[in-house]
Amino acid sequence: MLKSLWLETAYPRDTYAPPSSDTSCDVCIIGGGLCGVTTAYLLAKAGKKVLLLEKDRILEGASGNTTGKLTTQHDIVYADLIKKFGEESAKLYYKTNDAAIRFAEYIAEGDELRSTHSVLFARTDKGIETLKFEADAYKALGIPFDRRLNWELPISVKETLTLSNQAQLHPVRFGQHIAKLAVAEGVQLCEKSDVRSMDLKEKSLQLSSGIVVTFDELVLCTHYPIEALRGMNILKLEVKRSYLLSAPADMPLQSQYLSVDEPKRSIRTVFIDGRSHFLLGGEDHKAGVTSDTDLHYNRLAEELQSTYYLGEPIHSWSAQDPSTPDLIPYAGPISAAMPYVHICTGFRKWGMTNSIAAAKIVTDQITGQQNPAIALYAPDRTGFGTLLFQALKTTGFVLKEFTGGHIARTNAPICTHMGCRTRWNKGDETWDCPCHGSRFRKDGSVLEGPATRPLNFKNDAH
Incomplete structure (x- = not known):
């Protein structure tokens, strides 16, 4: 499998042992990405006894395979x-994510964070119109912006929309730093701690090792919530995959960029340990629907060389992220029937700010603090009509893949989540499920959920 620049340049790894005996806690967090470790840190600082469980190693999932952009400019x-939602809610979304940037600036050390500008750019007349509508929205919300064309890339553009006072992260180093702070606050952080089963009514779960954990509150920071079927959220999340390359480059950019036209491109540079790297991302598609993912890497690599005159990419990686039907992530109780089970998901590829924002929202809800964003991010906030439409659209796709996959891909192993046939991802060397986004390593072990059990090659023809 390919590995990201962030994972290759992480701090020396600490290891966190799994629980050695049955244990209890005030709050159990499942998922050791940036959202999970930040939630653990904030809750521990608030006086809670916190246990965090990560099935592999912390920060090696979505958080270790991102662009590392920390910005309030979440595309259009x-x-x-x-x-x-109206102007007040849109303004609250901006303020919530801006507060996440300021939190990260306060916490970060060394080269974990760098201040920058975020720029949306248009290369077509249609893109210009798109930027105009977004600039009008910025003006209505009181978001300071700049339309001047201060351009530093070797491609022609027609318009830009710039936000200053934004940031970039080394997401893994930053997450490792927060994990250390969390442990210092008393968090029991556990890796290689795979959850086998849950009894949410009894507020307990069992690990694959047989260890039993009991809790008062449960927070699922697992990208695609394991227990999402309870609140039908599994029908509300659409999963997309995108690709990134990096190459050494003596051209540190003053800003980070995102195109509004197709094909979408994300561009930034990063300075790590005295070396500058150029990052180019894009090639989005629904997760699990294509086998020859090398095509996406190859398109980016060709562009890296022909447009930016750089050499072969040194690092190549990809990530996937769910989106909610209405653009705003879910952070809060999974259903009214179980207010002590929380989810943080649906970051729509803007998980650096939104994961920190979600951590703060869930922490405030659990500790009884006032936070106006609680209602905005609540999983049960959306109207029935919107949910029904998205559910029908997504479920229709899932049903098509379930039946078609079993006919067309009889040699592919069956996903252990809900029985869809997986598809081999040639570029990343993984088995990907097109139904709900589960991913499995070449040996069948789970890389990303919602699946929790490995593939069974013995019973599946492959």
């Missing part, structure tokens, strides 16, 4: 948020 979003 504010014009749509005003239309869906």
Whole structure:
């Protein structure tokens, strides 16, 4: 498998032992990405006894395979948020994510964070119109912006929309730092701690090792929630995959960039241990629907060389992220029937700010603190019509893949989550499920959920 620049340049790894005996806690967190470790840190600082369980190693999932952009400029979003929620809610979304940036600036050390500008750019007349609507939204919300064309890339553009006072992260080093702070606050952080089963009514779970954990509150920071079927959230999340390359480059950029036209491209540089790297991302598609993922890497690699005159990429990686039907992530109780089971998911590829924001929202809800974003991010906030439409659209795709996959891909192993046929991902050397986004390593072990059990090659023809 390919490995990201962030994972290759992480701090020396600490290891966190799994529980050695049955244990209890105030709050159990499942998932050791940036959202999980930040939630653990904040809850421990608030006086809670916290146990965090990670099935592999912390920060090696979505958090270790991101662009590392820490920004309130989440593509074209504010014009749509005003239309869906009104100006006050759109302004609250901005303020919540801006507060996440300021939190990270306060916590980060060394080269874990760098201040920068975020720039949306248009290369077509249609893109110019898109930027105009978004700039109008910024103006209505009081978001300071700049339309001047201060351009530093070797491609032609027609318009830009810039936000200053934004940031970039080394997401793994930053997450490792927060994990150390969490442990210092008393968090029991456990790796190689795979959850086998849950009894949510009894507030307990069992690990694959047989260890039993009991809790008062449970927070699922597992990207695609294991227990999402309870609140039907599994029908509300659409999963997309995108690709990234990096190459050495003596061209540190002053800003980070995202195109509004197709094909979408994300561009930034990063400075690590005295070396500058150029990052190019894009090639989005629904997770699990293509086998020849090398095509996506190859397109980016060709562009890296022909447009930016750089050499062969040194690092190549990909990530996937669920999206909710209305652009705003879920952070809070999974259903009214079980207010002590929380989810943090649906970051729509903007998980650096939104994972920190979600951690703060869930922490405030558990500790009884006032936070106006609690209602905005609540999993049960959306209207039935919107959910029904998304559920029908997504479920229709899932049902098609379930039946078609078993006919067309009879040699592929069956996903252990809900029985869909997986598809081999040639570029990343993984088995990917197109139904709900589960991913398995070449040996069948689980790489990303919602699946929790490995593939069974013995019973599946492959």
